[in-house]
Amino acid sequence: MGRSKIATGRVLACLAVGASLLSACSEPARVADEATRCALIIVDMQYDFTPGGSLAVEDGDQIVGLINDLQGEFDLVVATQDWHPSDHGSFASNQEGRRPGEVIQLGGVEQVLWPDHSIQGSHGAELLAELDRSRIARIFRKGTDPEIDSYSGFFDNGKRKATGLGNYLKEEGVSEVYVVGLALDYCVKFTALDAQGLGFDTTLIEDASRAVNLSPNDGIDAVQAMKDAGIQVVKGAEVLAARTQNR
């Protein structure tokens, strides 16, 4: 309760500050120097991560409507897209005698092996048609290097290369980010952790995300890991209600 109260207060604070600056948080045209610009990061809303896809997340397609509703609350909306070459080392099919779910070393870091997914140019790699793209300013692709995976939208798993998302958000004057999408226990979690690590004030919108849950508690554990890192956790309705209140 305490946490959720704090979290609600924080959403209100962000949006209230925006309102006092003539809605810095709601007017895309506001100049970047107000330091309250809020960005929404939509992680990997792709067919392969939704029911019927090769790495399906249960009910992964059920969050699209909420994500579309939320987009209008932010100054800037960006998306990430998992985008692998077919010889990617994270695919069990590319590792002799290995099966999905097994863990190996790839690029010097631990790597869970996955079924083939998000192959460049395939239908499974496409963003869901239902996702409103009219406000998405840029899409950052990740996982393009076959030698290392990239859960985070900011860096590969060895933190060797940046995707450009961090610099882009800073150039756009963003100080605060909200993260949604798939999957909660991998790409959403690591995107949020990196955002917080880069100094963005970071919030997870919990019900606008779903976990793949290789182990049953992975989603719950991921939320706890984010809270432990100082990331706020809120519900979509709190963001939408806070906005309405400031109108």
Ligand SMILES: [Zn+2]
């Ligand atoms: Zn992937």
